[in-house]
Amino acid sequence: MTKMEATRDGYGQALLELAENEKVVVLEADLGKSTKSLHFRKAYPERTVSCGIGEQNMLLVAAGMAASGYIPFASTFAIFTERAFEQMRNGVARPNLAVHLCGSHGGTHTGTDGSSAQSIEDLAIYRTLPNVTVIHPSDSVSTRLLTKQLASSNSPSYMRTARNKTPVLYENASKDTIKIGKGVELKEGNDIAIIACGVLVSEALKAAESLADEGINATVIDMHTIKPIDTKLIDVVTKRCGAIVTAEDHSIIGGLGGAVAEHLSTTNGAPLERIGVHDRFGESGQADEMLELMGLNATHIATAAKKAISRK
Amino acid sequence: MKGHPCWPSSVGDTMTTVDELREVARICRVHIVDMVYRAQAGHPGGSLSEIDLLTALYKTQLNVRPNEPKWGDRDRFILSKGHASPGMYAILAEMGFISVKDLESYRVLGGICQGHVDMKWCPGVDFSAGSLGMGLSFGMGSAIAARLDGSARQTYVMLGDGEIQEGSVWEAAMAAAHHELGNLNVILDRNRIQNDDFCETQMRMFDIPAKWRAFGWNVMEIDGHNMEEIVNGLEFLSNSNEGPSILIAQTVKGKGISFMEDNPSFHGAAPNDEQYSLAMKELGVSQ
Numbered sequence: 222m223t224k225m226e227a228t229r230d231g232y233g234q235a236l237l238e239l240a241e242n243e244k245v246v247v248l249e250a251d252l253g254k255s256t257k258s259l260h261f262r263k264a265y266p267e268r269t270v271s272c273g274i275g276e277q278n279m280l281l282v283a284a285g286m287a288a289s290g291y292i293p294f295a296s297t298f299a300i301f302t303e304r305a306f307e308q309m310r311n312g313v314a315r316p317n318l319a320v321h322l323c324g325s326h327g328g329t330h331t332g333t334d335g336s337s338a339q340s341i342e343d344l345a346i347y348r349t350l351p352n353v354t355v356i357h358p359s360d361s362v363s364t365r366l367l368t369k370q371l372a373s374s375n376s377p378s379y380m381r382t383a384r385n386k387t388p389v390l391y392e393n394a395s396k397d398t399i400k401i402g403k404g405v406e407l408k409e410g411n412d413i414a415i416i417a418c419g420v421l422v423s424e425a426l427k428a429a430e431s432l433a434d435e436g437i438n439a440t441v442i443d444m445h446t447i448k449p450i451d452t453k454l455i456d457v458v459t460k461r462c463g464a465i466v467t468a469e470d471h472s473i474i475g476g477l478g479g480a481v482a483e484h485l486s487t488t489n490g491a492p493l494e495r496i497g498v499h500d501r502f503g504e505s506g507q508a509d510e511m512l513e514l515m516g517l518n519a520t521h522i523a524t525a526a527k528k529a530i531s532r533k
Numbered sequence: 534m535k536g537h538p539c540w541p542s543s544v545g546d547t548m549t550t551v552d553e554l555r556e557v558a559r560i561c562r563v564h565i566v567d568m569v570y571r572a573q574a575g576h577p578g579g580s581l582s583e584i585d586l587l588t589a590l591y592k593t594q595l596n597v598r599p600n601e602p603k604w605g606d607r608d609r610f611i612l613s614k615g616h617a618s619p620g621m622y623a624i625l626a627e628m629g630f631i632s633v634k635d636l637e638s639y640r641v642l643g644g645i646c647q648g649h650v651d652m653k654w655c656p657g658v659d660f661s662a663g664s665l666g667m668g669l670s671f672g673m674g675s676a677i678a679a680r681l682d683g684s685a686r687q688t689y690v691m692l693g694d695g696e697i698q699e700g701s702v703w704e705a706a707m708a709a710a711h712h713e714l715g716n717l718n719v720i721l722d723r724n725r726i727q728n729d730d731f732c733e734t735q736m737r738m739f740d741i742p743a744k745w746r747a748f749g750w751n752v753m754e755i756d757g758h759n760m761e762e763i764v765n766g767l768e769f770l771s772n773s774n775e776g777p778s779i780l781i782a783q784t785v786k787g788k789g790i791s792f793m794e795d796n797p798s799f800h801g802a803a804p805n806d807e808q809y810s811l812a813m814k815e816l817g818v819s820q
Contacts, residue, residue, distance in 0.1 A: 246681070270677060273711070275704035278670045282708070285674020288652070288659065290605070291681070293674075307664060308701075312671060316652055316661040 225386040228419075229325045231364030232382050233257025236294055238365070239372050240265055246286055248272055248295035250279045256296035256325040256382075276301050280308035280322065287318040292372050299324025299340035299381050306346060313377045314350040320377045323368075327357070327381035328470030329503040329511040330420045336502040339511075340381070344418075345475025347379040348448045354378040354401060355448040357469075357477075359422035362391040363445055366399040374401070381419065383470075385508045388423045390443070404451040406458075410438030413526045414458035417468035418444050418477045421496070424512065425468050427519035432526055439526060450480045456488065464492045464529035468522050470512070473497035492532035494525040549592045551760040557627055558588040558760075562789045563816050564623035564636055570809045572640040575648070578799045579693060580620035582724035582757070582784040587624045589763040590689060590720070594771060599629035602656040608686050611672045614693035614722065615649035615662020616801070622646045622655070630657030666699025668692065669719065673709050676717040676777075687771060691720045695727030698736045703748070706777075710749030715774035719750075722757065724786040726797050745779050757782025790815055 237260050239245045247269045253259040262269040272279035276297055283293035302324040313320045329339045347355050358364040371378050408429050417425035422443045429439040440458050467478035478495030485493055498515050512518040561584045569575040596608045612621050626633050638644025645655045649663030660671050672690035679686045709717050725732050742752045751773045755762040766780040787793025790812045804812055813820055
């Protein structure tokens with residue numbers, strides 16, 4: 222049976238492992254139990270800054286600490302990071318201070334909390350900021366590895382994690398497999414390239430299985446880094462497959478699909494279908510129900526793949 | 534008031550008298566008017582209201598090294614009201630962080646004196662300002678960092694009075710008191726005017742000292758143009774180590790230039806030729 226874990230747990234584990242670096246500090250806005258920074262807080266309370274329910278303050282306290290030589294990891298729900306967007310823009314990205322912001326509970330997969338907690342625009346808005354790396358890992362292992370890599374970065378980042386459990390895809394993966402800025406080819410095929418991120422990577426793998434039953438060989442890419450996006454890999458799979466589907470639990474505007482479309486517009490291109498939230502808000506429902514309602518699961522991805530192939 | 538008790542200067546072993554502070558502030562006022570006149574843009578009012586405070590802060594309190602602006606254990610000064618950059622550039626030039634010639638780059642493409650102070654552009658600037666309500670949070674971060682480092686370095690943040698209408702200032706005020714940051718000090722430039730009009734018209738703030746006290750801060754009020762009071766007030770800040778402290782300085786927007794004083798029109802407007810000549814005359818500059 223497939224091992225299931227939430228990516229936010231990978232984040233919490235990484236913070237603990239990073240603690241041996243005394244410059245690593247953690248900032249919370251009352252949601253450490255949810256974002257999983259609580260493990261660090263319990264073990265290293267002196268290096269954890271409670272900012273109360275005040276995200277704007279948290280981002281800039283982190284910036285001030287980064288400017289004084291610390292490596293701050295600040296987290297809250299993805300949706301509430303957006304409240305501090307201008308702080309991220311003017312106070313962190315503009316002076317290029319290496320603050321690492323993590324938004325947990327991203328996407329409609331967040332589930333029954335409903336639309337107020339389901340960020341579907343975070344990847345898009347942070348992607349517009351110069352200097353900011355944007356990451357959305359697919360499983361707990363890659364989340365842990367990517368978070369640890371961020372600690373040695375000299376620029377700021379935004380990472381989205383998910384609330385609910387998803388299959389562990391990289392049980393025995395090494396840090397050489399998972400690198401910031403490098404997409405991972407999980408399956409190689411010649412007919413269609415499915416480029417996915419976050420919770421939809423496992424859905425993309427399921428879609429590839431069902432497509433294989435119909436004689437369609439799909440490439441599946443885990444594009445965990447949305448910015449800078451791995452354009453070399455996009456070019457390789459575009460040439461090989463000639464048609465692309467992007468899949469993300471995020472608005473079809475401006476996220477992974479937007480980034481891939483922008484890149485394809487500078488090349489000879491290929492038919493592109495985007496799986497994502499179609500310019501609407503979510504509602505309360507179980508994670509799998511939300512993926513079905515929003516048109517994001519393996520069935521939808523497989524249908525989109527066939528449509529893209531038909532447009533070749 | 535020659536012969537008044539002296540304070541150790543942060544630069545070298547010299548002593549600085551209030552008369553000397555007043556003279557440095559006068560020269561800074563000349564720089565401020567020059568910069569804004571040359572650029573035909575910028576914010577003279579808030580620069581003139583803050584400059585006595587900045588002069589005394591840099592000359593009597595800040596432990597900084599103009600020839601080593603990134604020295605790790607320097608005191609931090611954060612100009613949160615970053616539009617009042619001419620005031621900061623003026624004192625940075627008088628301290629030797631930048632040259633008087635550099636002041637000509639104010640608002641000029643590629644110049645180190647950006648429209649709003651920017652740590653990526655100008656030596657001696659520790660915060661990239663321009664968006665109000667951000668500096669206190671940033672200062673809180675540098676104060677926590679100092680505590681973690683076991684360093685006695687202090688952080689000073691200058692806020693405008695209009696600026697404290699931003700809600701995030703109060704997030705930071707609450708958090709700084711919660712974390713008992715005795716090394717965090719605020720100077721509030723209470724010049725009573727903001728962009729569009731008098732603060733009293735735009736957003737009444739009622740009893741400002743009471744608000745800060747209620748948030749858990751040590752509070753002292755002074756006349757922000759009286760050098761003796763300013764120096765005493767800065768001593769209060771550096772001596773108050775039980776929790777964060779704020780010096781509320783009553784100031785006059787445009788102080789020192791008669792037609793700019795208490796005039797909302799000179800929050801963000803440059804003088805014309807005639808006004809420039811008059812200003813220089815009032816500042817004792819022969820032309």
